[in-house]
Amino acid sequence: MNARDPHDEPPAAGRGRNESPEERADRRWGDLLQEVRVAQTGVQILFGFLLTVVFQQRFTTLDGTDRHIYVVTVVLGAATTGALVGPVTMHRLLTGRRLKPQTVVLASRLTLLGLFLLLCTMASSLLLVLRVAMRDTTAAWLVGALVVWFALCWFALPLWAWHNERRNR
Numbered sequence: 001m002n003a004r005d006p007h008d009e010p011p012a013a014g015r016g017r018n019e020s021p022e023e024r025a026d027r028r029w030g031d032l033l034q035e036v037r038v039a040q041t042g043v044q045i046l047f048g049f050l051l052t053v054v055f056q057q058r059f060t061t062l063d064g065t066d067r068h069i070y071v072v073t074v075v076l077g078a079a080t081t082g083a084l085v086g087p088v089t090m091h092r093l094l095t096g097r098r099l100k101p102q103t104v105v106l107a108s109r110l111t112l113l114g115l116f117l118l119l120c121t122m123a124s125s126l127l128l129v130l131r132v133a134m135r136d137t138t139a140a141w142l143v144g145a146l147v148v149w150f151a152l153c154w155f156a157l158p159l160w161a162w163h164n165e166r167r168n169r
Contacts, residue, residue, distance in 0.1 A: 025100040032087065032104065036111055040084050043118060046125065047077040066131055073124040080121050083114030115154060123147045 019027065050073060053059060062070065087107035094103045123143055130139035 021101055025104050028104045029091070029100060029107075032107055032111060033091075036084055036087055036107075036114075039111070039115060039118065040081075043077070043080050043084055043114075043121075046121065047074075047081055050074050050077050050125065062132070066128060069124060069128045069131070073121060073128055076117060076121040076124055080114055080117040083110055083117055086110045086114070119147065119150050119154065122150060 017024070017027075050070075053070065059070075087110055090103055090107050090110070094100075123146070126146060127139060127143045130142055133139075
């Protein structure tokens, strides 16, 4: 794989682990699996709930906009599930082919995509629920604030820490 992954940078003098590329890939793969397990559990619960909504009596009372938001939310939930299950399938299909470093990079990227899709699924789910609960424009503002919060916690803070560490090297 020609794309450079920041995780593959050698440790600075006196810092980091002394491990072979294969050991590093094994460690990173184990870490990634733990992260995916946490995200998958939440996505599976959310997606399962979303699939049952259409069968509730109150669903028929939703207006056209809310039904469209629901459809978008279900599609986003399915896409999120696909992205977060993808690393497991990738590992299963590529195990034993001496491609673990490349597999880790691809699976890591797929997991990041899954987390971004999870952010979108959460936003869409919240928008639907809050629109039904509040019936005013406050719902959109609350969802916007929560999207900013999720983006800060999930993406901005880790990227800030990474940037700070690189700058301090």
